[in-house]
Amino acid sequence: MSRHxxxxxxxxxxPGMAPPLFAIxxxxxxxxxxxxxxxxxxxxxxxxxxxxxxxNGSGKSTLASSLLGSPEYLVTDGRVLFxxxxxxxxxxxxxxKAGMFLAFQYPQEIPGVSVINFLRQALSARKGVDLSxxxxxxxxxxxMDRLDMDPAxxxxxxxxxxxxxxxxxxxxxQMAILEPEIAILDETDSGLDIDALKVVARGVRAxxxxxxxLGVLIITHYRRLLDELTPDVVHILVDGRVVASGGMELAExxxxxxxxxxx
Amino acid sequence: MASxxxxxxxxxxxxxxxxxxxxxxxxxxGLNDDIVHEMSWLKGEPDWMLDFRMKSLKRFRKRPxxxxxxDMSGIDFDNIYYYIKPTESLADDWDDVPDSIxxxxxxxxxxxxxxxxxxxxxxxxxxxxxxxKNREDLEAQGVLFADMxxxxxxxxxxxxxxxxxxxxxxxxxxxxxxxxxxxxxSFIYVPPGVEVEMPLQAYxxxxxxxxxxxxxxxxxxxxxxxxxxxEGCSAPVYSTDSLHSAVVEIAVGEGARVTYTTIQxxxxxxxxxxxxxxxxxxxxxxxxxxxxxxSRLTMKYPGVVMVGPKASGEVLSVAYAGAGQHQDAGxxxxxxxxxxxxxxxxxxxxxxxxxxxxxxLVRVEDGAxxxxxxxxxxxxILDDDSISDTYPYMEVGSHDAVIGHEATVSKVADExxxxxxxxxxxxxxxxxxxxNGFIEPxxxxxxxxxxxxxxxxxxxxxxxxxx
Numbered sequence: 001m002s003r004h005x006x007x008x009x010x011x012x013x014x015p016g017m018a019p020p021l022f023a024i025x026x027x028x029x030x031x032x033x034x035x036x037x038x039x040x041x042x043x044x045x046x047x048x049x050x051x052x053x054x055x056n057g058s059g060k061s062t063l064a065s066s067l068l069g070s071p072e073y074l075v076t077d078g079r080v081l082f083x084x085x086x087x088x089x090x091x092x093x094x095x096x097k098a099g100m101f102l103a104f105q106y107p108q109e110i111p112g113v114s115v116i117n118f119l120r121q122a123l124s125a126r127k128g129v130d131l132s133x134x135x136x137x138x139x140x141x142x143x144m145d146r147l148d149m150d151p152a153x154x155x156x157x158x159x160x161x162x163x164x165x166x167x168x169x170x171x172x173x174q175m176a177i178l179e180p181e182i183a184i185l186d187e188t189d190s191g192l193d194i195d196a197l198k199v200v201a202r203g204v205r206a207x208x209x210x211x212x213x214l215g216v217l218i219i220t221h222y223r224r225l226l227d228e229l230t231p232d233v234v235h236i237l238v239d240g241r242v243v244a245s246g247g248m249e250l251a252e253x254x255x256x257x258x259x260x261x262x263x
Numbered sequence: 264m265a266s267x268x269x270x271x272x273x274x275x276x277x278x279x280x281x282x283x284x285x286x287x288x289x290x291x292x293g294l295n296d297d298i299v300h301e302m303s304w305l306k307g308e309p310d311w312m313l314d315f316r317m318k319s320l321k322r323f324r325k326r327p328x329x330x331x332x333x334d335m336s337g338i339d340f341d342n343i344y345y346y347i348k349p350t351e352s353l354a355d356d357w358d359d360v361p362d363s364i365x366x367x368x369x370x371x372x373x374x375x376x377x378x379x380x381x382x383x384x385x386x387x388x389x390x391x392x393x394x395x396k397n398r399e400d401l402e403a404q405g406v407l408f409a410d411m412x413x414x415x416x417x418x419x420x421x422x423x424x425x426x427x428x429x430x431x432x433x434x435x436x437x438x439x440x441x442x443x444x445x446x447x448x449s450f451i452y453v454p455p456g457v458e459v460e461m462p463l464q465a466y467x468x469x470x471x472x473x474x475x476x477x478x479x480x481x482x483x484x485x486x487x488x489x490x491x492x493x494e495g496c497s498a499p500v501y502s503t504d505s506l507h508s509a510v511v512e513i514a515v516g517e518g519a520r521v522t523y524t525t526i527q528x529x530x531x532x533x534x535x536x537x538x539x540x541x542x543x544x545x546x547x548x549x550x551x552x553x554x555x556x557x558s559r560l561t562m563k564y565p566g567v568v569m570v571g572p573k574a575s576g577e578v579l580s581v582a583y584a585g586a587g588q589h590q591d592a593g594x595x596x597x598x599x600x601x602x603x604x605x606x607x608x609x610x611x612x613x614x615x616x617x618x619x620x621x622x623x624l625v626r627v628e629d630g631a632x633x634x635x636x637x638x639x640x641x642x643x644i645l646d647d648d649s650i651s652d653t654y655p656y657m658e659v660g661s662h663d664a665v666i667g668h669e670a671t672v673s674k675v676a677d678e679x680x681x682x683x684x685x686x687x688x689x690x691x692x693x694x695x696x697x698x699n700g701f702i703e704p705x706x707x708x709x710x711x712x713x714x715x716x717x718x719x720x721x722x723x724x725x726x727x728x729x730x
Contacts, residue, residue, distance in 0.1 A: 104685075
């Protein structure tokens with residue numbers, strides 16, 4: 001296997017230089033018998049919004065899951081750096097606690113655990129603050145309002161019986177409350193109608209506005225979420241590799257010519 | 264790594280201590296006529312009770328050990344103390360309670376719990392009630408709340424009318440044993456139309472090696488009354504086997520409502536073989552909430568016998584079995600009158616080689632028309648070494664009964680754990696959250712303090728055993 005040449009330079013920084021917020025270097029990921037990611041490089045500075053676009057089977061969701069340390073996948077080469085730390089071997093909980101966040105494409109249902117109770121424990125794990133249910137209820141009200149969520153939502157069981165839009169809004173709510181430093185949105189736009197998409201995008205913009213240093217990686221098939229969130233950099237992932245990086249014009253080219261042009 | 268050393272596991276519990284024994288009276292181990300005579304004499308019991316004990320002892324001897332359920336081969340009836348009297352007399356005032364016993368309850372949180380919300384406390388230490396207090400508002404309502412020995416002295420007619428009638432001594436081998444050797448337990452009488460707002464509570468604890476505990480509880484809820492009784496159990500760790508065999512009888516009058524909640528957390532050497540049954544008159548309602556997290560073997564099937572039209576019964580149970588544990592639990596619903604309804608919800612969790620069994624009977628008798636029953640049993644198995652099995656029995660004598668039965672067996676999905684862990688929860692916390700969610704339909708029926716304690720117990724069981 002040939003070594004991939006980094007287009008953005010190594011994340012190993014010189015003394016005195018701040019390390020990038022988040023860097024993926026030559027990442028190879030697979031399962032026991034297949035290689036899915038074949039050398040991915042990506043670098044996100046504080047406050048930057050990146051988009052990663054790719055066709056089905058290109059490895060987008062594998063990347064999202066493996067960035068949070070999913071035990072389903074195996075990193076066979078390369079590394080992931082967060083604030084200069086090599087986190088490649090960190091478990092999912094340590095990554096989450098450190099300030100990484102993944103908005104799941106398919107959020108899991110946890111019967112019997114209310115949204116508010118879950119948020120309370122997650123906040124305690126992430127921030128070490130133990131809010132009472134009442135305190136937390138008050139502090140999430142504003143975010144629920146911004147995300148067009150009914151207050152009764154907090155008492156429903158986590159993702160159980162939620163519509164697609166409710167699940168995605170709930171992910172953004174968690175992102176707002178847990179205050180990560182890097183957020184990965186895995187196909188957050190999938191299954192949403194245009195109104196729900198706008199609500200979710202508004203939520204992400206609001207979180208970003210409050211926390212300007214937040215780095216965001218948007219993983220998507222389509223351009224429509226990017227029109228709402230205007231990324232600084234767009235990357236095209238095909239067959240486990242980033243084949244092109246640029247501005248919004250890449251997304252436009254993609255829409256015009258399809259992925260074939262990038263193969 | 265899974266911990267297989269039960270002693271180590273339990274030592275993390277706050278309750279894993281034992282006080283020095285300082286007893287006034289201590290008979291020999293084993294069971295014979297003389298010991299039962301002496302016990303009855305020491306308590307100053309009336310002849311009818313002595314007679315009841317001696318007849319029960321004969322029945323106990325005649326009956327074989329049950330051939331079903333769990334492994335009871337470790338029980339040695341000759342190696343058990345059947346009666347230990349901790350102090351000379353019953354203390355009315357907290358100040359009169361001996362310090363070592365007080366310390367025990369301090370650790371169990373009784374004084375604080377009482378200040379907070381308890382209406383009355385009957386705390387059983389060893390075989391006899393040592394501390395018991397009625398709050399004035401209960402007395403003003405005419406509610407009788409006493410230990411069973413006192414009740415026999417003070418309310419002999421009332422006790423005699425019900426004692427051993429709902430669960431006759433010969434019901435099973437262990438009810439016969441309890442009937443012969445019982446000591447301590449609670450007696451409650453709620454007058455017609457009286458609703459007791461606060462839950463009444465008792466703590467039980469075994470504190471002497473090989474000490475059998477055979478408490479006897481009788482609750483009588485008269486017409487249209489309402490009461491909630493909570494029994495919380497915990498025990499320190501001992502290396503040799505111990506037997507707990509209680510009998511709880513409940514008479515639910517017309518239109519009355521009784522809830523009986525148990526949190527059973529015996530140490531993992533205790534055989535917990537308990538008989539609980541309620542008889543419900545017309546339009547009355549009985550609810551058993553039964554949580555079993557401790558013991559080596561539990562065999563317990565709270566029963567509701569519906570004898571009046573439109574009576575109803577519910578059993579909500581949670582069982583957790585870890586290493587070396589077998590929870591054989593369930594329910595028994597007998598529809599003996601028309602238009603009676605019952606519901607059974609059973610949730611079980613097995614882990615580290617533990618075994619949970621649901622064993623339930625729904626019987627609809629001839630002529631009991633338009634009855635309904637629904638059984639839901641869900642098992643959660645946390646690893647490949649653990650076992651769960653189901654033994655549902657239905658005996659339906661009426662042609663129009665509507666009986667439903669649903670059963671599920673599940674595991675915790677890796678995707679669920681990853682989702683929760685990505686939010687910063689450790690694998691153990693994530694597992695605890697999924698398990699607590701699984702039993703939430705039962706824990707939400709508990710008073711807040713108990714629900715919190717129960718969740719904490721589950722979280723403790725998840726610690727140090729994942730990965």
